[in-house]
Amino acid sequence: AQSVTQLGSHVSVSEGALVLLRCNYSSSVPPYLFWYVQYPNQGLQLLLKYTSAATLVKGINGFEAEFKKSETSFHLTKPSAHMSDAAEYFCAVSGRNNDMRFGAGTRLTVKP
Amino acid sequence: DGGITQSPKYLFRKEGQNVTLSCEQNLNHDAMYWYRQDPGQGLRLIYYSQIVNDFQKGDIAEGYSVSREKKESFPLTVTSAQKNPTAFYLCASSLLGVETQYFGPGTRLLVL
Numbered sequence: 001a002q003s004v005t006q007l008g009s010h011v012s013v014s015e016g017a018l019v020l021l022r023c024n025y026s027s028s029v030p031p032y033l034f035w036y037v038q039y040p041n042q043g044l045q046l047l048l049k050y051t052s053a054a055t056l057v058k059g060i061n062g063f064e065a066e067f068k069k070s071e072t073s074f075h076l077t078k079p080s081a082h083m084s085d086a087a088e089y090f091c092a093v094s095g096r097n098n099d100m101r102f103g104a105g106t107r108l109t110v111k112p
Numbered sequence: 113d114g115g116i117t118q119s120p121k122y123l124f125r126k127e128g129q130n131v132t133l134s135c136e137q138n139l140n141h142d143a144m145y146w147y148r149q150d151p152g153q154g155l156r157l158i159y160y161s162q163i164v165n166d167f168q169k170g171d172i173a174e175g176y177s178v179s180r181e182k183k184e185s186f187p188l189t190v191t192s193a194q195k196n197p198t199a200f201y202l203c204a205s206s207l208l209g210v211e212t213q214y215f216g217p218g219t220r221l222l223v224l
Binding site for chain 1: 155156204212218
C-alpha cells in the first residue's frame with residue numbers, strides 16, 4: 001500500500017526565511033506525488049506534482065519540491081516565506097486509479 | 113466558470129438521521145472522489161468513481177453510501193450507521209488516470 005508521512009505537524013518561520021516542509025513516501029511502484037495547500041475552511045489547491053518527468057518540480061507561488069528516490073523523500077521548499085504562505089500543506093501519493101493517500105498535514109506559520 | 117460546487121456549506125444531523133451532501137462539477141471530469149478531513153489526520157478517502165453507475169470503496173467507506181447516476185454529480189449520504197460523522201467533507205474530481213484532483217469548498221457536518 002502506498003502512503004506518505006509528513007514530518008512536523010507545525011512549522012514556524014520568519015517572513016523572508018526559507019520554508020522547508022518534509023514528506024517521505026512509501027510505495028512499491030514508482031510513485032506519483034503531490035503537494036496541496038489548504039487555507040482555513042476551504043478546499044485544497046494543487047501546488048505541484050511529480051510524475052517522473054523531472055526530479056525537481058516547480059510549482060505555483062515560488063514553491064518547488066525535489067524527488068529523491070534514495071531517500072524516499074519529496075520535500076517542499078520556498079526560498080523566502082511570505083505572510084500569505086501561512087496555511088496547511090498536504091503531501092499525497094496517488095495509486096494507479098488516482099485514489100490518493102494524504103499525509104496528516106503541516107501547518108505553516110509565518111512570523112512578521 | 114468551471115469548477116466544483118458543494119452544498120450546503122454547513123449541515124446539521126440529528127441522531128439516527130441520514131443526511132446527503134451534494135457535489136456537482138462542470139469540468140467534464142470522469143472521476144470523482146469523496147474525502148473526510150479530521151484535525152490532525154489529513155484527508156481520508158471515502159469513495160471514488162471513475163465512470164457513471166460505478167464506484168469503489170476507499171479506506172473509510174463504512175457508514176457512508178454514494179451514487180453516480182450522472183457524470184456531473186456524486187452525492188454522499190452519511191447514514192445513521194456512521195457513529196462519528198462530525199468532520200469536514202471534501203469532494204474532488206479529475207480526468208481519468210493519475211491526474212490533478214480539483215477540490216470543492218467543502219461541507220462541514222455537525223451532529224446535534
